[in-house]
Amino acid sequence: MFAAGNLSHLNSKDGAYILTADKMKPGQTVTGSVTLTNDGDIAGTFSFAKVMVVGSNVLGTGGGDFRTRLDLTIKEGLTTIWTGKIGDTIPAANMDLGTWAPAATHTYDFTVTFPDGGSGGADNAYKKASIAVEFDWTAVQ
Amino acid sequence: MSHKGAPGTKVKKAFLTLVVLALLAVALQSLVFSGANFTSSSGNPGNTFTAGTFGHTNSKDGVLVIDAAGLWPGGSAKTGTLTITGTGDFSGAYTLTKAGVVDAPAAPGLSNALTLRIEDITGAPQTLSNTTVAGFNTVGLGAIASGASRQYRFTLTYPTASANTALQSASMTLRL
Numbered sequence: 001m002f003a004a005g006n007l008s009h010l011n012s013k014d015g016a017y018i019l020t021a022d023k024m025k026p027g028q029t030v031t032g033s034v035t036l037t038n039d040g041d042i043a044g045t046f047s048f049a050k051v052m053v054v055g056s057n058v059l060g061t062g063g064g065d066f067r068t069r070l071d072l073t074i075k076e077g078l079t080t081i082w083t084g085k086i087g088d089t090i091p092a093a094n095m096d097l098g099t100w101a102p103a104a105t106h107t108y109d110f111t112v113t114f115p116d117g118g119s120g121g122a123d124n125a126y127k128k129a130s131i132a133v134e135f136d137w138t139a140v141q
Numbered sequence: 142m143s144h145k146g147a148p149g150t151k152v153k154k155a156f157l158t159l160v161v162l163a164l165l166a167v168a169l170q171s172l173v174f175s176g177a178n179f180t181s182s183s184g185n186p187g188n189t190f191t192a193g194t195f196g197h198t199n200s201k202d203g204v205l206v207i208d209a210a211g212l213w214p215g216g217s218a219k220t221g222t223l224t225i226t227g228t229g230d231f232s233g234a235y236t237l238t239k240a241g242v243v244d245a246p247a248a249p250g251l252s253n254a255l256t257l258r259i260e261d262i263t264g265a266p267q268t269l270s271n272t273t274v275a276g277f278n279t280v281g282l283g284a285i286a287s288g289a290s291r292q293y294r295f296t297l298t299y300p301t302a303s304a305n306t307a308l309q310s311a312s313m314t315l316r317l
Binding site: 005006007008009010011013014015016017018019020021022023024025030032034036040042044053056058060061064066070086110112114126127128129130131132133134135136137138139140141 | 178179180181182183184185186187188189190191192193194195229230231
């Protein structure tokens with residue numbers, strides 16, 4: 001008998017956001033986590049992608065652009081997978097999460113910070129600024 | 142004697158040749174596309190980040206709070222009020238700061254003689270600052286939530302103890 005293997009994975013928040021924040025103010029940090037599990041019966045090479053949602057980037061009332069303002073950090077435990085501005089391109093090497101055996105589980109912690117630019121209305125340009133990103137996860141055998 | 146195959150044999154050979162070529166093509170195609178594999182994907186959309194807004198309104202924005210013409214030592218105090226209302230999404234800690242004062246003449250300076258008292262009169266009056274105009278720099282007005290209002294009273298007096306004949310007809314403009 002010959003039976004094909006099954007490559008699949010579970011995403012603890014599949015179809016939903018990992019983190020989100022409304023009415024952010026300078027200095028505020030939001031966090032969220034997602035856990036991925038290789039629930040297939042063969043190993044898979046996992047990777048992720050950060051996709052800017054088309055049309056989601058709304059400039060602040062003073063022209064501030066969240067793409068170059070919000071800080072995004074992705075960690076697994078104490079290991080930083082990537083950190084940079086939310087609009088930055090993530091190098092392919094950082095998106096490669098390695099090969100996971102069946103039943104392997106990985107949890108990723110996401111942090112987004114709106115840096116405090118200082119006093120005197122330094123961040124006024126970002127009032128009402130908005131942006132949306134999607135995180136996509138892929139496994140190949 | 143020439144030997145020629147029967148017409149049916151030729152057709153069979155041609156058919157077999159086509160079959161072999163077809164199988165070869167299928168085999169080659171399999172070789173070309175043999176990289177196909179299993180994949181699995183998931184996504185987390187809707188990670189949205191939106192900044193709030195913050196602001197306030199000033200019931201006397203851009204206009205004077207006190208018009209204190211005709212002051213004299215020991216004379217009646219002059220008062221004015223204004224209301225600050227928080228707008229936007231957050232509460233804020235407000236401060237009132239002296240932006241500048243202009244004395245005419247510059248010396249001895251009416252601002253050194255006049256006393257400015259600033260009170261929060263939203264509820265029971267609470268004195269926030271009480272000093273000469275020249276000595277005033279900044280004062281905390283407390284927290285004001287979005288949609289909330291606080292009323293402040295400004296009282297300008299010319300104390301008898303500050304009388305100075307050199308200040309007759311002097312004027313002063315204070316910008317807060």
